[in-house]
Amino acid sequence: MTMQEDINPSAVDTEADASAATSAIAPERSAFQRFLTVTVGPIVAAFLLSAIILMLVGVNPLTYYGYILDRSLFSGLGLEQTATRMAPLLFLVASLIIAFRAGIWNLGTDGQFLLGAVIAAATAPLLVGVLPGWAVLVVGFLLAALVGAIWSIIPALLKAYQGVNEIITTLMMSFLGVLLASTLVKLAFRDPTTTVPQTRTLPVADRLPRLFDTSISSGLIWGLIAVILVHLMMTRTAFGLRLRMVGANPAAATHAGLSVPLLTMATFGLSAGFAGLAGASEILGVAGNVRANWDPAYGLMVIPLVFLARFHGVGAIVLVFFYSALMIGSESAARRLGVPQDFTLVLVASLLICLGLGEYIDQHKRKKER
Amino acid sequence: MGGLLTEAFLSSLFTGAIVAAVPMLLAGLGEQMSEKAGVLNIGIEGMMLMGAYMGFLVAFKTESLWLGFLGGILGGVLVAIVMAVLCVRLGLNQIVIGIGLTLGVEGLTALLHHFQFSRTYPRLPAPERLNIPGLTDLPVIGPSLFGRHLIVYLALIAVAVLAYLYRRTNLGMTLRAAGERPAALDVAGGNVLGIRVFATLFTGGMAGLGGAYLANIGAGLFIPFMTGGAGFIGIVLAMLARGRPLWVLIGSLIFGAALSMTTALQVAGSNIPTDVIQMLPFAAVMLVLVLFGRRAKLPSALGAAYERGAR
Numbered sequence: 001m002t003m004q005e006d007i008n009p010s011a012v013d014t015e016a017d018a019s020a021a022t023s024a025i026a027p028e029r030s031a032f033q034r035f036l037t038v039t040v041g042p043i044v045a046a047f048l049l050s051a052i053i054l055m056l057v058g059v060n061p062l063t064y065y066g067y068i069l070d071r072s073l074f075s076g077l078g079l080e081q082t083a084t085r086m087a088p089l090l091f092l093v094a095s096l097i098i099a100f101r102a103g104i105w106n107l108g109t110d111g112q113f114l115l116g117a118v119i120a121a122a123t124a125p126l127l128v129g130v131l132p133g134w135a136v137l138v139v140g141f142l143l144a145a146l147v148g149a150i151w152s153i154i155p156a157l158l159k160a161y162q163g164v165n166e167i168i169t170t171l172m173m174s175f176l177g178v179l180l181a182s183t184l185v186k187l188a189f190r191d192p193t194t195t196v197p198q199t200r201t202l203p204v205a206d207r208l209p210r211l212f213d214t215s216i217s218s219g220l221i222w223g224l225i226a227v228i229l230v231h232l233m234m235t236r237t238a239f240g241l242r243l244r245m246v247g248a249n250p251a252a253a254t255h256a257g258l259s260v261p262l263l264t265m266a267t268f269g270l271s272a273g274f275a276g277l278a279g280a281s282e283i284l285g286v287a288g289n290v291r292a293n294w295d296p297a298y299g300l301m302v303i304p305l306v307f308l309a310r311f312h313g314v315g316a317i318v319l320v321f322f323y324s325a326l327m328i329g330s331e332s333a334a335r336r337l338g339v340p341q342d343f344t345l346v347l348v349a350s351l352l353i354c355l356g357l358g359e360y361i362d363q364h365k366r367k368k369e370r
Numbered sequence: 371m372g373g374l375l376t377e378a379f380l381s382s383l384f385t386g387a388i389v390a391a392v393p394m395l396l397a398g399l400g401e402q403m404s405e406k407a408g409v410l411n412i413g414i415e416g417m418m419l420m421g422a423y424m425g426f427l428v429a430f431k432t433e434s435l436w437l438g439f440l441g442g443i444l445g446g447v448l449v450a451i452v453m454a455v456l457c458v459r460l461g462l463n464q465i466v467i468g469i470g471l472t473l474g475v476e477g478l479t480a481l482l483h484h485f486q487f488s489r490t491y492p493r494l495p496a497p498e499r500l501n502i503p504g505l506t507d508l509p510v511i512g513p514s515l516f517g518r519h520l521i522v523y524l525a526l527i528a529v530a531v532l533a534y535l536y537r538r539t540n541l542g543m544t545l546r547a548a549g550e551r552p553a554a555l556d557v558a559g560g561n562v563l564g565i566r567v568f569a570t571l572f573t574g575g576m577a578g579l580g581g582a583y584l585a586n587i588g589a590g591l592f593i594p595f596m597t598g599g600a601g602f603i604g605i606v607l608a609m610l611a612r613g614r615p616l617w618v619l620i621g622s623l624i625f626g627a628a629l630s631m632t633t634a635l636q637v638a639g640s641n642i643p644t645d646v647i648q649m650l651p652f653a654a655v656m657l658v659l660v661l662f663g664r665r666a667k668l669p670s671a672l673g674a675a676y677e678r679g680a681r
């Protein structure tokens with residue numbers, strides 16, 4: 001059932017609920033043991049696997065991991081950077097929770113993210129002084145969500161009314177979106193006062209306010225709210241239940257009288273809209289402008305976290321925290337230890353694979369129990 | 371833009387189209403086989419990149435292009451083995467593992483390249499070309515159609531061989547059964563998992579070869595992340611070809627032409643930003659999907675792992 005048989009991502013979710021029920025009946029294997037197999041185990045295994053690769057290229061994994069921890073969690077500035085980095089990742093998590101729970105593979109979040117970022121960067125600096133500060137930010141966020149959603153219309157229509165596999169269409173639109181964003185920066189929204197191809201810069205004073213006396217962007221708070229709201233929407237509202245029904249079994253949802261095409265469109269719109277918000281949160285909170293060819297490619301990297309958290313909002317928030325620490329640490333390690341940041345890709349990949357294996361082991365143990 | 375139709379422009383357009391088409395053709399042919407057998411191989415981008423990396427490394431160290439191609443095939447197959455074990459034997463989710471493998475190979479090859487070559491990108495010597503007297507000397511199309519590396523013609527032969535295999539042989543039927551009705555194949559005594567493993571490894575080999583061509587012949591060097599979505603385009607080609615190798619060939623030539631516009635327009639001295647030109651192949655894919663997406667035919671058991679007796 002879980003990750004095994006079904007191409008449908010939402011199957012994992014129903015499985016998690018079902019397993020909670022079975023574990024209540026059969027207490028032989030405690031929830032804690034299950035937690036070890038499907039969460040802690042894969043994480044530890046992924047770090048070990050990546051450590052082997054580090055050793056292969058001649059880097060001491062203990063030094064490397066130690067440096068990352070030291071740099072991202074045990075230093076004040078590092079911790080603040082980690083918290084700030086969480087904001088865009090959290091919006092992306094919200095985007096993916098909606099899509100995956102509704103059975104849609106939105107693999108195009110990178111394109112939606114960047115176009116959202118570019119539109120926010122293009123409009124916000126021009127509105128400063130025209131609108132009050134808070135309104136500038138609201139307009140920036142709304143436009144980013146709108147543009148992100150628009151960028152998903154073609155895959156959404158193709159999926160809803162023609163049944164074209166959205167994995168391919170969203171990936172293609174993502175490649176297109178990344179290139180379009182860079183073109184827009186160079187041709188349409190270029191700051192005429194600089195020689196570097198980039199958009200106008202939003203002054204620091206007009207960006208999202210900092211939290212208290214720290215350098216942490218308040219985008220963090222909005223990101224947390226987004227994930228919690230999305231989680232409650234998907235698990236506690238009738239609308240969320242409808243989306244999950246479509247994800248679990250489109251045929252059954254049709255028979256229950258739901259408009260599957262419309263709900264599919266809604267899923268794409270919401271998911272891509274949150275991806276757009278993620279882009280805006282990075283620009284209006286931290287960067288202030290978009291440079292040409294900028295593409296942090298957060299989208300695909302967040303996928304394993306959402307899976308690891310079993311599409312659960314709170315679980316995902318905890319994982320985003322550690323992941324963002326890893327990013328901040330590895331960025332610093334790239335400068336100091338000379339290990340390219342591409343190493344995080346290896347770590348994320350190991351995590352995805354070990355996660356699948358943990359799931360498989362768990363499945364087998366449960367079969368034996370029956 | 372006055373000199374757009376000069377001989378140099380047309381020649382570089384044709385040449386570019388073929389050089390760009392071959393990796394996508396090989397990847398598309400490979401993906402076609404695993405899709406037929408019911409495995410949606412999203413990891414093909416990673417297999418291709420590993421093929422490009424190992425293909426380049428072997429060719430660079432041994433100074434032999436043919437050994438390089440072998441290395442490319444090996445690289446692709448290595449990644450495919452992981453895919454086959456996890457997704458076919460253990461039945462893990464093909465999309466999650468596919469993305470994982472692609473990301474992992476991207477990181478791994480970039481990391482290895484960094485520690486081997488630091489920031490330098492050494493080049494291979496220009497490949498030797500097949501020279502057919504008379505044909506190769508034709509103006510414009512001569513050098514582009516008849517002066518390519520032998521591997522290009524081998525790829526064309528592969529199209530014919532695969533078309534024969536799918537239509538006329540037992541193996542072809544078994545592949546289709548594994549993708550359409552795996553349970554029926556199982557009952558008939560066929561080996562569903564075996565045939566799917568074979569198809570996945572074949573995909574890896576073809577994608578790896580395509581990657582090696584991309585690095586060794588197309589670019590003459592290896593750059594991290596150099597496949598840039600060519601493997602994903604291979605998936606689209608396989609989806610739209612409805613199981614026919616010839617259609618993969620036609621599709622790859624169309625996308626190859628779109629890709630080669632980049633270099634050809636640069637030769638012509640156009641000042642359109644490269645970003646816009648790079649969008650062409652992806653825009654072409656989307657256009658084709660919008661127009662013909664409904665007709666894309668995929669095997670009914672695609673993406674679903676097979677477990678005997680399940681449901």
